[in-house]
Amino acid sequence: MNIIKKRNVFFILSALVIVFGLIYGLSTGLNYGLDFTGGTLMQIDLGKTVSVEEIRKITDTFDTKASIIHAGTDKKEIIVKSTLDLDNQERNEVFTKFKEEYGLKDDALVRSEKFGPSIGSEIQKKAWLSIIIATLGMLIYISFRFEVKFGLAAIIALIHDTLVVLAVYAIFNIPLDSSFVAAILTIVGYSINDTIVVFDRIRENLKLMKKEKYEDIVNISIKQTIKRTINTSFTTLLAIVTLYILGVDAIKDFAFPLIVGILVGTYSSIFIASPIWYLLKTKLKEKNNTNMNRA
Incomplete structure (x- = not known):
């Protein structure tokens, strides 16, 4: 050729x-992620391994584009990242849904942070x-x-x-x-x-x-x-x-x-x-x- x-x-x-x-x-x-736009990160210990599809039933109620990552040596923890700027009350509402679904205690919320746009x-x-x-x-x-x-x-x-x-x-x-x-x-x-x-x-x-x-x-x-x-x-x-x-x-x-x-x-x-x-x-x-x- x-x-x-x-x-x-x-x-x-x-x-x-x-x-x-x-x-x-x-x-x-463009679908800018959390690292570029700022947003919210939550890490939750579910006490067992749960599929991403099942977790999305909850996360889709507040952000259909939220990313979900398994964490921990036994993959029992999840990290939810959202580009939405959720305040403390809104993050607690999200965690409450996980508590009710999986019978979690308050200490199951390992990490909850908000990243500003700066x-x-x-x-x-x-x-x-x-x-x-x-x-x-x-x-x-x-x-x-x-x-x-x-x-x-x-x-x-x-x-x-x-x-x-x-x-x-x-x-x-x-x-x-x-x-x-x-x-x-x-x-x-x-x-x-x-x-x-x-x-x-x-x-x-x-x-x-x-x-x-x-x-x-x-x-x-x-x-x-x-x-x-x-x-x-x-x-x-x-x-x-x-x-x-x-x-x-x-x-x-x-x-x-x-x-x-x-x-x-x-x-x-x-x-x-x-x-x-x-x-x-x-x-x-x-x-x-x-x-x-x-x-």
Whole structure:
């Protein structure tokens, strides 16, 4: 397959997913989690293991989007997180429903806290700052190891991956919380690794194939690395898919974006990053039909 010739197809496909996801997210509103918006957290000792579906019969009466996590070594405790700003009386009313349903005592309420929006805003700023710092660090590293055009192409591909994952969060209404930041940073690290493998092969072939066109060099380099990239991604996906299937809801909210991110990262390193480098390399050179006059 001539990936460079068909690059516009891949660019359009990615653009459609990103635009649809972002428009959908803006129209319906992103599902910001407790870490970003502030809200309420309650930890209750039920004295036995209760399924999430059964617990939701109670939590749905005050917040249908509340997240539920099992806690404790024997999973007899639950942590309920809600983006609603429940005062002390409202939290007591919620706990009363659990007391009546499971015959609990007052000390069963292990923890009951309210997080103000100022805390959520601070976490949000630090989350985006960490992503920006990581991205800039990668740009400097790749530019130093390869060249600036490789660095710019890699960063554009990373932005592409981040926007696609954000679109998936919007489309599937997945809560944006601290696990979102962890997922994005993991995806960025994984994606840049795949991209560097392809770029390293392109750099080697630039030296070995000095009379070949850039288009041919990129296509050959991708062909030489694609098997390794797919095999690596497949083995990683096996572990994460297993985690998603067997994990609790909180793990699934983290694992699902990772699955999407690894697929997108593998896709972008082949079909986005390399074509973008080709465009940067050819558009910024006056004569570039061949590799004869490289700077």
